[in-house]
């Protein structure tokens with residue numbers, strides 16, 4: 001079974017990583033729109049166009065379902081894409097409900113891209129689940145670029161410290177990672193945040209939804225292949241494949257941080 005994954009860049013690898021754990025037998029196709037990343041500062045119209053191009057490409061390659069492994073593209077384009085295509089299209093949504101359900105006795109801090117933060121989808125979600133007005137939203141436009149450059153050091157740390165400086169972090173019980181790129185910074189965030197804060201993301205929930213939407217075999221043997229595409233061109237350069245493998249290794253480390 002061919003399963004398509006799409007993100008503006010390499011952030012969706014955090015969702016692919018989760019799929020690799022949960023779906024033993026699949027041909028994964030991963031489309032990173034490296035020519036246009038980041039999406040978080042683009043217009044809604046541009047994001048709809050890029051998303052449409054990526055989904056059409058993955059469908060032409062034989063994907064039976066596509067995971068839009070990008071909160072920003074989901075927010076801007078998923079409704080239109082579902083009307084247009086007749087195979088399952090699974091989206092991402094910041095896991096605000098999960099954070100409230102699990103750690104609702106404290107405030108919830110949600111970090112995402114600017115497009116996701118101001119989008120209608122987020123507005124609807126907050127209206128639906130944030131009955132006690134305990135969710136704060138914070139856009140972090142620059143973090144995606146740090147991730148694309150594999151920069152997890154002092155620059156990213158300083159950026160996050162500055163952005164969080166105005167907040168009383170001790171008031172929060174959870175931090176929602178509302179952008180798939182942000183999973184790559186769990187160690188940095190762990191250092192900056194008070195120890196009691198729990199990280200919450202929607203990756204597992206998204207893959208569960210994908211499994212429900214399809215008849216996926218429960219096989220025990222692992223038979224997985226992954227083909228990567230950058231904006232529609234297959235990635236064959238050893239250096240680029242190495243960079244992608246590096247992200248998956250880092251995600252394996254980040255998965256151990258709660």
Ligand code: DGL
Pocket residue numbers: 007008009011012037038039040041069070071072073113116144178179180181
């Ligand atoms: N990974 C995308 C998300 O989940 C990042 C979007 C961007 O490129 O700004 O929102």
